Amino acid sequence: MLLDKPIVQNKSTTYRSVTSKDSGLFETCARHTSRYTARSLQSIYLCDACTRALVVGAFNDRAPVFHGETFKGFCGLCNRKRNVTQRQWFVCGVCWNVVLAYQKSMAASAAVREWWANEVQPNFPNLTLEETEQVVLAAYSRKGKTKFVEAATLSMLDFVVSDSSTNPPTPLFHIEQKTGPGAIDEMTIFQLDVNDYNDIVGAVQHTNIPSYIVHVQAVQEYNFPTRQTIVKGLWWTDIATLQSHQKKIAQRRGEDKFAISYDAKAFSPIASFGSEIAKSGYKKLMARAKKLTLIE
Ligand SMILES: [Zn+2]
Ligand SMILES: [Zn+2]
Numbered sequence: 001m002l003l004d005k006p007i008v009q010n011k012s013t014t015y016r017s018v019t020s021k022d023s024g025l026f027e028t029c030a031r032h033t034s035r036y037t038a039r040s041l042q043s044i045y046l047c048d049a050c051t052r053a054l055v056v057g058a059f060n061d062r063a064p065v066f067h068g069e070t071f072k073g074f075c076g077l078c079n080r081k082r083n084v085t086q087r088q089w090f091v092c093g094v095c096w097n098v099v100l101a102y103q104k105s106m107a108a109s110a111a112v113r114e115w116w117a118n119e120v121q122p123n124f125p126n127l128t129l130e131e132t133e134q135v136v137l138a139a140y141s142r143k144g145k146t147k148f149v150e151a152a153t154l155s156m157l158d159f160v161v162s163d164s165s166t167n168p169p170t171p172l173f174h175i176e177q178k179t180g181p182g183a184i185d186e187m188t189i190f191q192l193d194v195n196d197y198n199d200i201v202g203a204v205q206h207t208n209i210p211s212y213i214v215h216v217q218a219v220q221e222y223n224f225p226t227r228q229t230i231v232k233g234l235w236w237t238d239i240a241t242l243q244s245h246q247k248k249i250a251q252r253r254g255e256d257k258f259a260i261s262y263d264a265k266a267f268s269p270i271a272s273f274g275s276e277i278a279k280s281g282y283k284k285l286m287a288r289a290k291k292l293t294l295i296e
Helices: 048-057 093-120 147-153 194-207 239-244 270-278 281-289
Strands: 041-046 066-074 081-090 127-131 159-163 170-180 189-193 211-223 226-238 246-251 258-263
Touching: 041 048, 041 066, 041 093, 048 081, 066 226, 093 127, 093 170, 093 211, 093 226, 093 270, 170 194, 170 281, 189 194, 194 211, 194 239, 194 258, 194 281, 211 239, 226 239, 226 270, 226 281, 239 246, 239 281, 270 281
Parallel strands: 170 211
Antiparallel strands: 041 081, 066 081, 127 159, 159 170, 189 258, 211 226, 246 258
16 A cells, blocks of 8 residues: 555544454454464554554554554654554564664655755756655565566666656656665665665666665654654665675575675765766666676
8 A cells, every 4th residue: 555645634533443352363463464473562653644554554454452642742654743642553573673664764755855856856847756666555465476576577666757848758767765774974885685686677677767776864763752763864876886886795694685785985975966967877877777687
C-alpha cells in the first residue's frame, strides 16, 4: 500500500479498533502474513491516520492489541508533531526493525523533495521530480522471484526526473535515495547491499536512463517517549562514479547479505548537483552506466 502524503489528520476519525484475545492472534507477529509466533509486545507512538495506514499496509488488517495515552509528540511514522497515542502489537524482532525504519525513510524522501523544490526547481523550471517509489508499507510474506531476477526487470527507482517541456515529458534520469546516520564528510567507506546495487543497475539497463544516488544523513532524536527523525545533510554521486570507487565485496557481519564497500570520496556535496544538470552530465553518464553489469 502506498502511503499518501501528506497524511491528513481528520479529528473525526479517531482510531481505537483492537485485536482481542478471541481472534487467536495473540503472541503471533502482526506483520507476518502466515502464523509466526512472536511474544514480544512492541510499543510505538502514532497518530490515528498512521495507525490505520500501518494496520492496512503492514499488519494484515490486524488492529493494535492496546491503545494507551494520547499526548503531543512526534508520530513514529509521519514524523510530524501532533496528537499521538501509544499503540501495541505483537511483532517479531525482524519485522519490528522494518517498522521502526519507516519514519526515517519518510523523513528522508521528504528532504529530497524539499531540496529539489528549493534548490533545483527554481533554476531548472522544465525539470520535474516525480516520486515513483514512495515509502511502501508492506507485510512480510515470501516472494516467488529471486532478488536477482527482479533486478533485471526493475523499471523504477525512488525518483525520476523528466523534461516536461516535451510532450510527453522525456525521462532524463533516476535518483535513488539511500539513508544513513553518517555524514559523508566523516565517512571513509560507503556501503551498499549487492541487491541494492543490482536494483539500480537493472533499472538503468531496463529503462535506458542513468541513475544518481543521493545519500541522506538522517538521525534519530529522542523526545521521550517519542522520537523524531532529523535530516542533517544530503550528498550525491552517480552509479558509474560510485562503481569506480569500489573497494571490496564482503558478507555483512552476522547476516547472509553481501555488501559492496566504496570509497566515500565518490560523493559530492549536494550544492554541486545543479552544475551537473546545467552541463547535461546525465547524457555522458548513460554511456558509462551502460557498461555496468549485475553482480551475482
Ligand atoms: Zn502520523
Ligand atoms: Zn514478523
